[in-house]
Amino acid sequence: MNCSQAVELLSEYYADALDENIIIEIKTHLLECQPCVGIFDDVTLIVTTARILRDGEHIPYPDEQVLWQRLTVARH
Amino acid sequence: MATVADVETLEPAADSDVDLARRAAEGEDAAFEALYHRHFRRVYSLCLRMLGNPTEAEDLTQETFANLYRKVGSFRGDSQFTTWLHRMTVNQVLMHFRKRSVKMEKTTFEGETPIQIVKGTENANRMPVVDRIALESAIQQLAPGYRSVFVLHDVEGYEHEEIARMLGIAEGTSKSQLHKARLKLRDLIRKQAALN
Numbered sequence: 001m002n003c004s005q006a007v008e009l010l011s012e013y014y015a016d017a018l019d020e021n022i023i024i025e026i027k028t029h030l031l032e033c034q035p036c037v038g039i040f041d042d043v044t045l046i047v048t049t050a051r052i053l054r055d056g057e058h059i060p061y062p063d064e065q066v067l068w069q070r071l072t073v074a075r076h
Numbered sequence: 077m078a079t080v081a082d083v084e085t086l087e088p089a090a091d092s093d094v095d096l097a098r099r100a101a102e103g104e105d106a107a108f109e110a111l112y113h114r115h116f117r118r119v120y121s122l123c124l125r126m127l128g129n130p131t132e133a134e135d136l137t138q139e140t141f142a143n144l145y146r147k148v149g150s151f152r153g154d155s156q157f158t159t160w161l162h163r164m165t166v167n168q169v170l171m172h173f174r175k176r177s178v179k180m181e182k183t184t185f186e187g188e189t190p191i192q193i194v195k196g197t198e199n200a201n202r203m204p205v206v207d208r209i210a211l212e213s214a215i216q217q218l219a220p221g222y223r224s225v226f227v228l229h230d231v232e233g234y235e236h237e238e239i240a241r242m243l244g245i246a247e248g249t250s251k252s253q254l255h256k257a258r259l260k261l262r263d264l265i266r267k268q269a270a271l272n
Binding site: 007008010011012039042043046047049050051052053054056058059060061062064067068070071074 | 109112113116117118120121124125130134137138141142145207208209211212226230231232233251254255258259261262265
């Protein structure tokens with residue numbers, strides 16, 4: 001397996017959605033290819049960070065009351 | 077035959093989502109307002125992530141709650157209210173995309189350079205530790221189709237099967253777009269870090 005093939009499969013590898021033979025090929029490739037390990041680690045970091053975005057705590061929210069008033073006008 | 081205890085457990089708790097939805101459907105404005113304030117942030121944040129634009133997110137939030145006002149009577153309590161409203165929000169955004177004729181991207185990035193791996197150079201350009209702000213900013217720079225799949229899968233936790241159904245694409249396309257979105261995000265975060 002070369003780097004392009006490995007990178008193409010990294011998301012499915014992360015999701016554990018590949019056949020065992022392919023998993024072994026990727027694992028073998030990652031053992032000997034530091035650049036691909038770097039990409040895999042980065043993708044993993046993006047996915048784990050994405051999960052904690054769901055709470056939406058850091059988003060700058062607009063004024064809830066102003067939107068409520070707009071909504072009230074639109075409803076009537 | 078149901079016992080009194082059974083009936084009591086079937087009654088929604090006062091001011092629960094189910095109770096408020098029922099009262100809103102019966103025309104109680106205060107109940108609808110309570111639902112609005114309880115779910116406003118969740119709806120707005122989903123709209124913002126999918127649209128990548130605060131002004132559009134405000135408009136779609138308003139449209140979603142206007143739609144909720146009209147349809148709250150059709151909530152039967154088969155699913156959680158939050159799940160039902162979440163799905164309604166996603167549908168509202170997708171309808172907006174269709175009106176805008178935003179095409180869901182093909183599985184390749186036309187005109188973009190694929191990831192080139194040069195042995196011995198990759199680690200020097202490793203992505204910096206990614207924080208929430210950097211990722212949010214990068215998500216907003218994604219093309220709409222990639223952004224939708226990434227937000228629905230990695231942020232909101234939908235499965236590919238459901239995403240494919242919602243977006244009207246093949247499940248394989250959803251998987252492929254997700255992977256390309258992740259790689260694009262990595263690229264955007266690295267580029268942003270290089271500028272700082």
